[in-house]
Amino acid sequence: MSRLTASLNLLATTALCAVALGGPAVAQQVDQGGGGPDRLALTIYNQNIALVEDVRSLNIAAGRARQEFPGVSASIRPETVTLSGNGLSVVEQNFDYDLLTPSKLMQGAVGREVGIVRTNPGNGAQTSERARVLAANEGVVLQIGNRVEVLRDDGAPTRVVFDGVPPNLRPRPTLSVTLDATGNPRRDVTLNYLTGGLEWKADYVARFDEKGGKLDLTGWVTITNNSGSTFDNAVTRVVAGTVNVAGGGRNQYNGGRGNGMSAGSNAAEGDAHVYLLPERVTVANNQTKQVGLLDAANVPASKxxxxQAYGFSTQEQAQAADVGIVFRSEPALPAGVMRVYVAGADGEPRFIGEDQLNHSPAGSDLVISTGKAFDVTVQSRVVASERVGSYGANRYRTRYQMEYRVRNATGEAKTVEVRQRAGGRDTELSNESLKGEMADAYTAVWKVPVAANGETVLTATITTGG
Incomplete structure (x- = not known):
């Protein structure tokens, strides 16, 4: 920022005070609708959009009047606004988002007269004169009498006094609505609208006790507000799942164009799941806030x-087995990152890995991958292979004789799940040293027990389409 621009901002900041304290009052033509919502509810979706329910108790006399609603979201999508209240009908509405700032106040004075007050730093004497603002771009150009002058940042205290605030500038985003009203003036008015700039995600911390066969699970909702406005003391819900967004992305309001969305309860609604946060939430603009979602203890879990083999091959070196924590989600869990800790030998927590959790309905069997096992390995070998038939054009079946050498270099017995991905449907298993099963049409699975510091060799014949 240049010294001249800094001076402009400083002068305009002083001017704001001058308008408030010394300038003539600006006539109020409409009811300001209070300082903000009396009750507020947020429903935040995964696609950078949120539904706002804004309830205000107002006095609206019968007849036609313009009502202002200051404090709406700066990222409001005006075309999504609905307003309801007893005896009210909407004639038109406007969203005024040109916010009052020192530089905009000065720019709004171009072509008009302002007061210039200078203070002598030596004796404190003040001099005042009227000036016409000619320009307010990279600096302020004034016409004072017959001379043209540029306001400079020369250390001399200077104030600019404005006669009023331009009607198009607002101290905060404001929705103005022209209404036809009938009936009792005192009534609750409800605004519903979509806004961009609000996002949420879930994060989890799992404390795993392998010997006890359980874990303690804590879930957090992280809300990020870049909407340009603060939401105070709001009943807040977050929605896991995807709602239709026309255009497939964000628009100029930093949100998406959605349809068919409404605030919900802590339950499944259609193809989404709605979570009601336990307490009201205040989230300031440009703030990230974490709120507790769940706290579950003694959840049965195992390692x-x-x-996982994705093709039939002979490996020159043994491959480390993947390690995962298996448990069942009793409540539905929204997608998020789960971080897993265990207690070390000294009782202090040790981080052992993290994994991305997908949206999981209640009762889902979940596996959280935490990394590779240093001392549990598998080495596969193709003993023999042959074509055993064909079907269709250029399609054939192949029979593989496979060997999987499973080693366990730990001091405890382990069970290792060997999963072989086949190349086609209708896979058949035969001549197995351990009985396996088809997890699906393409995946064969064996659970191989291995003694402490031991080795088990699994053999099987797998016939599959190619």
Whole structure:
């Protein structure tokens, strides 16, 4: 920022005080609708959009009048606004988002007269004169009498006194609505609208006790507000799942164009799941806030070792097995990152890994991958392979004789899940040293027990389409 621009902002800041304290009052032509909502509810979606329910108790006399609603979201999508109240009908509405700032106040004075007050730093004497603002771009150009002068940042105290605030500038985003009203003037008025700039995500911390076969799970909702406005003491819901957004993305309001959305309860609604946060939330503009979502103790859990083969091959070196924590989600869990900790030998927590959790309905069996096992390995080998038939054009079946050497270098017995992805449907298993099963049409699974500091060799014949 240049010294001249800084001077402009300083002068205009002083001017704001001058308008408030010394300038003539600006006539109020409409009811300001209070300082903000009396009751507020937010429903935040995964797609950077939120539904706002804004309830205000107002006095609206019968007849036609313009009503202002200051304090709405700066990222409001005006075309989504609905207004309801006993005896009210909407004639038109306007969203005024040109906010009052020092520089805009000065720019709004271009072509008009202002007061200039200078203070002598030596004796404190003040001099005042009228000036016409010629320009307020990279600096302020004034015409004072027959001379043209540029306001400079020369250390001399200077104030600019404005006669009023331009009607198009607002101290905060304001929705103005022209209404036809009948009946009792005192009534509750409800605004519903979509806004961009609000997002949420879920994060989890799992404390895993392998010997006890359980974990303690804590969930957090992280809300980020870049809407340009603060939301105070709002009943807040977050929605897991995807709602239709026309155009597939964000628009100039930093949100999406959605339809068919409404605030919900802590339950499944259509193809989404709505979570009511336990307490009202205040989230300031440009703030990220975390709120507790769940706290579950003694959830049954176990460790799982998995080796996943995506094709039939002979490996020159053994591959480390993947390690995961297996548990069942009793409540539905929204998508998020789950971080897993265990207690070390000294009792202090140790971070062992994290994984992305997908949206999970209640009763889902979940596996959280935490990394690779240093001392549990699997090495596969193709003993033999042959074509055993064909079907269709250029399609054939192949029979593989496979060997999987499973090693466990720990001091405890382990069970390792060997998963073999086949190349086609209708896979058949035969000649197995351990009985396996088809997890789906393409995946064969064996659970291989391995003694402490031991080795188990799994053999099987797999016939699959190619």
């Amino acid at each position: 799982r070792y998995v080796y």
